[in-house]
Amino acid sequence: TGVIAHGEQIHSLIYKDGFESDLFVGSALVNMYAKCCDMELGMRVFDEMPERNLVSWNSMIVGFSQNKLYDLAVEFFRDVIKESLISPDQVSFSSALSACGNTGWLVFGKQVHGVAVKYGLVGLAYVQNSILDMYSKCGSFDDAVNLFSTMEDRDVIAWNVISMGCVHNDCYEEACNYFWFMIREGISPDEASFSTALHASANLAALDQGILIHGQIIKYGFIENVCVCSPLITMYARCGCLTDANRVFEEIENRNVVCWTALIAAYHQHGIGDRVIELFEEMLAEGTDPDYITYVSVLSACSHSKRVKEGFHYFNSMSNVHKMKPGPEHYSCMVDMLSRAGLLYEAKEFIESMPIKPDPSVWGALLGACRNYNNLEMAKEVAERLFEIEPNNSGNYVLLSNIYTHYGRLEEADEIRRRMGVNRVRKDRGCSWIDIKNKTYVFTVHDKSHPQTVQIYEMLGKLAELVKKKGYVAETQLAVSSKEEHKEQNLWYHSEKLALAFGLLSLPVGVPIRIKKNLRSCVDCHTVIKLASEIFNREIIVRDINRYHRFSGGLCSCGDYCTLVLDVVELVASRPMLQNMLQLKGCTMPGKFSTRAAQAVKCDTSCSNNLAPSGRDAVGVHDSLMKNECLLLFTMLRLFKMYPKNG
DSSP states (O other), X not given: OOOHHHHHHHHHHHHHHTOTTOHHXXXXXHHHHHHTTOHHHHHHHHHHOSSOOHHHHHHHHHHHHHTTOHHHHHHHHHHHHHOTXXXXXXXXXXXXXXXXXXXXXXXXXXXXXXXXXXXXXXXXXXXXXXXXXXXXXXXXXXXXXXXXXXXXXXXXXXXXXXXXXXXXXXXXXXXXXXXXXXXXXXXXXXXXXXXXXXXXXXXXXXXXXXXXXXXXXXXXXXXXXXXXXXXXXXXXXXXXXXXXXXXXXXXXXXXXXXXXXXXXXXXXXXXXXXXXXXXXXXXXXXXXXXXXXXXXXXXXXXXXXXXXXXXXXXXXXXXXXXXXXXXXXXXXXXXXXXXXXXXXHHHHHHHHTOSSXXXXXXXXXXXXXXXXXXXXXXXXXXXXXXXXXXXXXXXXXXXXXXXXXXXXXXXXXXXXXXXXXXXXXOOOOOEEEEEETTEEEEEETTOOOSTXXXXXXXXXXXXXXXXXXXXXXXXXXXXXXXOHHHHHHHHTTOHHHHHHHHHHHHSOTTSOEEEEESSOOOHHHHHHHHHHHHHTTOOEEEEOSSOEEEEETTEETTOOHHHHHHHHHHHHHTOHHXXXXXXXXXXXXXXXXXXXXXXXXXXXXXXXXXXXXXXXXXXXXXXXXXXXXXXXXXXXXHHHHHOTTOO
């Protein structure tokens, strides 16, 4: 039961009745304290035992390993080897190898492997599987594969371990292949097999693969297993099929917190923050307590949907209601929430008041907001902090360089890029891929390697004409090229636009286009794809490194967070009349207005009576911009987008 109070009462009875010196009882006591997560008392019992056998030693080694005290597990394994009258068995080796795998101690893990050979236990399946796991987790995956290929009797656990090793080493396609090889060899998969295969499919966003695995889940009778249904929800969500993910969830009878969290995370990844909050409240109403990951999804959803008041409410409920200590991810979500609301200085103050040291994700959230709200001075300060924390992260350099470029300070932007070269930091090459008829096609910037390159570029030209008729204006301030005549042309050769053109050419009318990208999608590509969804009446789903963008009917599920902010700044910068009007309201350009006006435009514009979402006034977002001004700015923005040439 894991209730240590009951165990302590039995321990007292043992002393009372004089069984404290019994070897069998002493070993059971050590095992009890280990399973109740009190290794200190377990060690005390172990030290007081007048006689110890292998079971006593194994109880300590297993207990340390299960309680994540890996140093002590390894130390006790060394001690048991030194015992002349005791020889370690497969349990001893398995626990020691597990400790090595979880700490990445490859050198000592190899030594344990050698000792297992010496004792003649290396042929046991229990030991072999532990060695496989150790090599996979210690980054020596080739050794794990070589060992697996030499194993004669491979049970389902061995197949699961090698598949998990593939996932752990980001070899997702190989993980799926091992799943199918296992079935062909006549090994029946278990819940761990399905969970691993679904996890690999989700990371690949391989919908066809996931559907086939779903069929096997039904065939082998695991469809009601919550340990399988939760990754099934995640797989469909990460493949862009939110409806199917929701259907799987609805069919689960006994839902636990993992099932709820999987669906909550799915809606959060697709940018549907309102539904995330609804599901979270439903989960609480059913009596299910949230866990650490649940709160990460909920707080992140509050951030993306600009729910500042609700975000602070849920953040405080972690410790006040559920007695949970917030972690780095939760603090990062709070900083991102304040930053997205335009409260940059409040976000910075929040970081400085954090009880834990801010990690790169916290400062990164603030730097991204500085980009969106054009706060150059704060961006420089935050970027310098990030350069110190993670000097090899190219994204921070690129982001600061883009901010300089946006302000027209090209020399400073070039200096940042030169600094990258000096520090030997390279930007990850952007690529996008799309699956057509069970084949994956990868595109890079200016890619001309595809057999249908001519048709793809012709489709791009046609797309350019159509979106310009809809009022599209290229976001040339985002282009890296310093030559003005090449900026717009370079934007049209981005990898996601090439993948979109190929999808329009290859997929039947009405079939959703699913594109994956290894970096964040740029604002210009976001705008083009959004317009394309309306022009071609197609649902287009783009998964970038941050989130999913579901485009339909000229709208995106992300709410155009970045594009609206940039539109307002560019709008005011190009309209002297509007600048004069705003100066009468006490706003200046670009800093003060870019923050305040963008906050106004980012209000919920679906109803003029709901332009100031709850919680905004409490944190002082709209100090002087009233609802009428918000509506006026939003209306003018839309008019300028619809009629860009009408002065």
